[in-house]
Amino acid sequence: MEGNTILCPLVDDIIEDIECIENRDVVDEMITEESLPNKYKRKSNWKEICRKCKWHNY
Template sequence: MAYNGDVEYIPDENGIAEKVKCPLVDDWIEDIDCMENQEVIESAIPAKYKRKPNWKDICKKCPFRDY
């Protein structure tokens, strides 16, 4: 495992993130899950990603936002 900032990730053989420990849910996600959050449009984001009070800021600051 590796870190980008304080976000943990599992790299593939080329060092590219295969999975990221999403700071919104504190669990491992794949790139397709992250893409659901990239635009930070509240109505399009599953409820599990909006549980933390400052979820929009957390998402915007994540180094894997364009994952």
């Protein structure tokens, strides 16, 4: 991983930190779920996965 990237457990891949922040904001109901790309919502418990991620409160 480099600079502003993290391993996201929602997609099991490296993403930009800003994508992580946007995902977290959806899970924390700060922005609407419709703004989140479907690739992050494929896992049935995606919100819980995001909440438990070590990067959730980064």
